Amino acid sequence: MKKLFLKNKKTIFNKIYENHSQQLFLLILRYVVSQFDAEEVLQRGFIKVYEALDDFTYENDKASLGWLKRIMVNESLLFLREQKRLTLSDNISFIENSSNQSPEVENKLGMDDCLSFVRNLPDGYRTVFNLYVIEGYAHKEIAEILHISESASRSQLTRARNILKTQLKSLNYATELVG
Amino acid sequence: MQPNSLDSIIKNNLENQSELPSNVHFDKERLRSSIDKRINQQSREHKWQIIAALLILLLGSSLFLHYQQYSIITKQKQNIGNQEQLISSLHSENENIKSENYLLIDSISKSNITQMEKPKQIALPQLPTIVINQPIVFQNKVEDKLYIQIVERIKIKETDSEIPELDLPVYYESDRLASNTNKQSNSKSFARKIGKLFKN
Numbered sequence: 001m002k003k004l005f006l007k008n009k010k011t012i013f014n015k016i017y018e019n020h021s022q023q024l025f026l027l028i029l030r031y032v033v034s035q036f037d038a039e040e041v042l043q044r045g046f047i048k049v050y051e052a053l054d055d056f057t058y059e060n061d062k063a064s065l066g067w068l069k070r071i072m073v074n075e076s077l078l079f080l081r082e083q084k085r086l087t088l089s090d091n092i093s094f095i096e097n098s099s100n101q102s103p104e105v106e107n108k109l110g111m112d113d114c115l116s117f118v119r120n121l122p123d124g125y126r127t128v129f130n131l132y133v134i135e136g137y138a139h140k141e142i143a144e145i146l147h148i149s150e151s152a153s154r155s156q157l158t159r160a161r162n163i164l165k166t167q168l169k170s171l172n173y174a175t176e177l178v179g
Numbered sequence: 180m181q182p183n184s185l186d187s188i189i190k191n192n193l194e195n196q197s198e199l200p201s202n203v204h205f206d207k208e209r210l211r212s213s214i215d216k217r218i219n220q221q222s223r224e225h226k227w228q229i230i231a232a233l234l235i236l237l238l239g240s241s242l243f244l245h246y247q248q249y250s251i252i253t254k255q256k257q258n259i260g261n262q263e264q265l266i267s268s269l270h271s272e273n274e275n276i277k278s279e280n281y282l283l284i285d286s287i288s289k290s291n292i293t294q295m296e297k298p299k300q301i302a303l304p305q306l307p308t309i310v311i312n313q314p315i316v317f318q319n320k321v322e323d324k325l326y327i328q329i330v331e332r333i334k335i336k337e338t339d340s341e342i343p344e345l346d347l348p349v350y351y352e353s354d355r356l357a358s359n360t361n362k363q364s365n366s367k368s369f370a371r372k373i374g375k376l377f378k379n
Contacts, residue, residue, distance in 0.1 A: 017211060023197040025205050030193060035203060039210060046214045047221065112200040114192040133186045134193055164185060 009053050017046060020065065024072045026115070030130050031076035033119045037083075045075040073135060077127070077145065085123040086146065109168075117167050125160035132157050 024045065028038040048071050058064060080086040118126060127146065131137045132153070137145070139153045146153070199205055 017214075021207055021210070022199065022205055023195070026193075026196050026199070026203075029203065042210060043214050043217060047217055050214075050218055109188055109192065111192045111196050111198065112202070114189045115196070115200055116202075118189065118193065134190050161185060164189070168185070 009050075012053060013046075013050050016049065016064075016068065020068055021046070023065075024068060027069060027072055028076050030115065030118050030134070031073070031127060032079060033126075037079065041072070041075050041079045044079070045072045048075065069135070073131075080123060080127065086127060087124065113171065117164055120167060121160050121163055125156050125163060128153055128156040129160040129164075 021042065025038055025042050028041045028045070029035065032038050032041055045068075049068065052071070056067070077086065118129065121129060128142055131142045131145065132139065139150045139157075142148075142153045143150045148156075
């Protein structure tokens with residue numbers, strides 16, 4: 001019975017790994033930047049997945065993927081904390097710069113560009129940006145996860161956006177130069 | 180560009196990104212084998228942890244039992260010690276009671292003896308008057324008294340026997356008075372002769 005269960009567990013784990021490992025690797029890469037670190041976090045995350053499979057009940061693909069993503073995000077944040085890279089300043093005196101200058105290249109942005117933009121952000125900004133914009137967490141939740149205030153989360157997000165805009169501008173100039 | 184539009188562009192591009200960028204390399208098989216190794220290692224570690232936990236549990240339980248036994252033994256020893264003390268105290272009390280009993284017995288026996296001896300002590304002054312030939316019963320030192328009696332009697336006998344019988348003429352006052360007359364002297368000499376004859 002145990003062997004059958006273990007065999008079944010291994011089969012499920014293999015399927016999960018085959019179907020989602022690459023996508024989860026890219027998700028981790030948005031948080032930890034380095035490929036080597038991303039591989040380490042992915043391994044840790046999949047070990048957690050293997051351990052948690054006993055309690056896992058399959059509902060649908062979307063829910064399963066959401067569960068896997070949550071595990072990987074948590075492992076990424078844990079890794080960043082271990083590396084002491086997650087030092088977020090609780091600065092609320094940030095004035096949002098909402099310029100309406102829209103570079104024309106915005107629609108030409110590809111996956112590679114977006115990923116490289118995000119990976120170029122500092123650790124704190126990148127983490128808050130990823131959690132808020134891509135994972136869809138609210139500032140309150142981010143504040144709880146990262147042990148910071150909501151205003152700090154907001155300021156980090158705004159700074160991240162400003163840096164992204166700057167990067168986008170530079171890309172615009174570059175494309176204009178190239179074009 | 181509005182921040183929200185930038186957010187949506189990046190989100191749309193990255194949210195469900197599954198294709199690897201050109202500058203990113205992902206070795207799926209190598210990572211899989213590495214994960215398998217780590218899982219096996221962890222399961223082995225878990226086994227060792229379980230074994231260690233069981234050993235600790237066994238050791239702890241054995242130590243606990245040993246401690247319990249030790250405490251029971253020490254309690255029993257204490258109880259034995261207390262019991263020994265009680266026994267010794269009981270012995271001493273018993274000895275005291277015995278000695279008291281002995282004293283009581285002694286006093287009772289002495290009183291009995293004194294009571295028993297009292298009438299005989301009264302009879303003691305009558306001792307010289309007791310006839311030897313009759314059986315004499317004494318409770319205390321009968322032999323001694325009898326011996327004294329016998330010795331006294333023997334002494335009396337000896338003194339009687341020690342008196343030498345001398346063949347000397349017995350002079351009586353009457354004889355002297357009678358010697359004044361011949362008749363009287365003749366009759367006395369005659370009586371003397373008869374006496375001698377009887378003696379012989």
